[in-house]
Amino acid sequence: MFSVQITKKYADVIIPRGADNLVAINLIVQHIQDILNGGISKRQTNGYLNGYTPSRKRQASESSSRPH
Numbered sequence: 001m002f003s004v005q006i007t008k009k010y011a012d013v014i015i016p017r018g019a020d021n022l023v024a025i026n027l028i029v030q031h032i033q034d035i036l037n038g039g040i041s042k043r044q045t046n047g048y049l050n051g052y053t054p055s056r057k058r059q060a061s062e063s064s065s066r067p068h
Helices: 005-009 022-036 042-044
Strands: none
Touching: none
8 A cells, every 4th residue: 555645745636535526527527628629728727827817906996795
């Protein structure tokens, strides 16, 4: 048997419950398909954005509370 802690040190992603976690597996498959189909730019997947749009600064005129 080997130590999981050593493996975690070098892992890009850790999926709880491994192959039994179909939601996580499907999410990773979809992400790879999006990259292969050109849906995500290299900057988004490799840069500081990590696939997310950076939040914009709120204008002074905008409400800070939710409307509901």
